[in-house]
Amino acid sequence: MYQPAITGHGVFTPTQSITNDExxxxxxxxxxxxxxxxxxxxxxxxxxxxxxxxxxFIFNASGIEQRYVLDKAGxxxxxxxxxxxxxxxxxQPSYMAEMAVDACGKALKMAGIDAGxxxxxxxxxxxxxxxxxxxxxxxxxLLGCAGFGFDMNVACSSATFGIQAAADMVRAGxxxxxxxxxxxxxxxxxxxxxxxxxxxxxxxxxxxxxxRSEDAKGARFDVISTRCATQFSNNIRNNNGFLRRTHDQxxxxxxxxxxxxxxxxxxxxxxxxxxxxxxxxxxxxxxAGDLKRLWLHQANKTMNDFxxxxxxxxxxxxxxQPNILQDYxxxxxxxxxxxxxxxxxxxxxxxxxVICSFGAGYSVGSVxxxxx
Ligand code: COA
Numbered sequence: 001m002y003q004p005a006i007t008g009h010g011v012f013t014p015t016q017s018i019t020n021d022e023x024x025x026x027x028x029x030x031x032x033x034x035x036x037x038x039x040x041x042x043x044x045x046x047x048x049x050x051x052x053x054x055x056x057f058i059f060n061a062s063g064i065e066q067r068y069v070l071d072k073a074g075x076x077x078x079x080x081x082x083x084x085x086x087x088x089x090x091x092q093p094s095y096m097a098e099m100a101v102d103a104c105g106k107a108l109k110m111a112g113i114d115a116g117x118x119x120x121x122x123x124x125x126x127x128x129x130x131x132x133x134x135x136x137x138x139x140x141x142l143l144g145c146a147g148f149g150f151d152m153n154v155a156c157s158s159a160t161f162g163i164q165a166a167a168d169m170v171r172a173g174x175x176x177x178x179x180x181x182x183x184x185x186x187x188x189x190x191x192x193x194x195x196x197x198x199x200x201x202x203x204x205x206x207x208x209x210x211x212r213s214e215d216a217k218g219a220r221f222d223v224i225s226t227r228c229a230t231q232f233s234n235n236i237r238n239n240n241g242f243l244r245r246t247h248d249q250x251x252x253x254x255x256x257x258x259x260x261x262x263x264x265x266x267x268x269x270x271x272x273x274x275x276x277x278x279x280x281x282x283x284x285x286x287x288a289g290d291l292k293r294l295w296l297h298q299a300n301k302t303m304n305d306f307x308x309x310x311x312x313x314x315x316x317x318x319x320x321q322p323n324i325l326q327d328y329x330x331x332x333x334x335x336x337x338x339x340x341x342x343x344x345x346x347x348x349x350x351x352x353x354v355i356c357s358f359g360a361g362y363s364v365g366s367v368x369x370x371x372x
Contacts, residue, residue, distance in 0.1 A: 156359025
């Protein structure tokens with residue numbers, strides 16, 4: 001058995017961003033157009049008028065201030081309200097693979113290894129651009145990695161589940177070096193025309209390199225223990241799937257985009273996650289006082305404040321539980337890894353931390369790491 005370690009990480013951030021104010025202006029213009037178009041039905045009481053969105057609501061309910069997207073113009077066009085990403089022919093790299101190459105390049109550089117030394121690529125994300133061939137295999141080919149690759153989908157928990165899979169393989173010796181990459185084009189499955197959720201998501205890609213601790217060329221985080229759990233729930237759901245045509249449902253349907261019962265998610269996921277982290281740490285012999293940092297899934301500031309307080313047994317101090325959601329919004333599986341990537345360099349040997357993601361499924365994954 002080998003000790004797995006995270007030796008590199010990287011983030012691809014799109015160049016375009018949308019502030020809450022910009023988003024709300026576009027949404028309200030869309031709502032006005034829709035209401036004008038349906039004025040008669042609204043007046044007859046047959047349909048409800050679309051209410052306006054508000055920047056204050058968004059910030060107060062979520063902590064989000066802006067989000068990065070691959071295409072801003074399409075999202076902010078009130079007659080469109082979703083990104084325009086032109087179809088690419090089969091000879092061009094897919095959007096997800098292109099983002100992945102950037103993030104993986106940064107992670108490989110940090111680890112000080114060549115792509116050819118990687119023998120496993122896991123593309124772990126909440127949606128994949130096509131059914132097959134796997135995006136991971138395309139990334140493997142574009143980077144020039146050896147070995148094999150496969151796609152994984154555990155929604156917002158994809159990164160930690162991917163890290164567990166890779167760490168277990170490094171530990172067992174079936175692979176020597178792995179990339180776990182999370183390209184998230186959340187703008188593609190978000191319903192920008194629904195004010196209850198239009199502010200939630202953004203686009204990004206993260207990558208981490210895992211290898212044997214003994215192979216590390218620079219600073220590393222040993223993966224001490226991983227734990228994953230799932231429990232079925234319909235409260236975060238997307239019905240888009242390969243049987244859509246067979247259901248005669250090719251029209252523009254609400255349930256083919258992200259849907260959630262936010263309040264229920266909030267109530268049910270919080271205790272699940274707090275208990276999960278506490279039990280995982282307890283079984284590893286870690287006390288709350290041993291923790292230097294918590295890198296949590298980035299969906300909602302209040303949610304993270306609650307989990308941080310529950311896990312530490314006190315209000316987290318500045319920097320102990322860093323949030324990036326104010327800048328990136330919810331980036332599904334990538335959120336906890338962005339937080340880790342941007343807020344881990346200052347840790348010193350012996351410092352312990354937890355990466356934890358949670359979301360649809362429900363799913364929760366925790367990774368206990370120690371700076372070495
Ligand atoms: N602008 C203005 N008002 C809005 C609005 C908007 N954009 N969106 C909703 N509202 C209204 C609602 O209609 C509701 O009005 P009502 O009280 O008259 O019915 C009110 O604001 C409160 O809405 P609610 O949905 O209960 O807000 P919330 O405080 O629960 O916050 C979330 C919404 C989504 C931010 C929050 O529930 C959340 O973060 N949940 C967990 C999400 C999560 O982790 N999901 C995982 C995804 S991977």
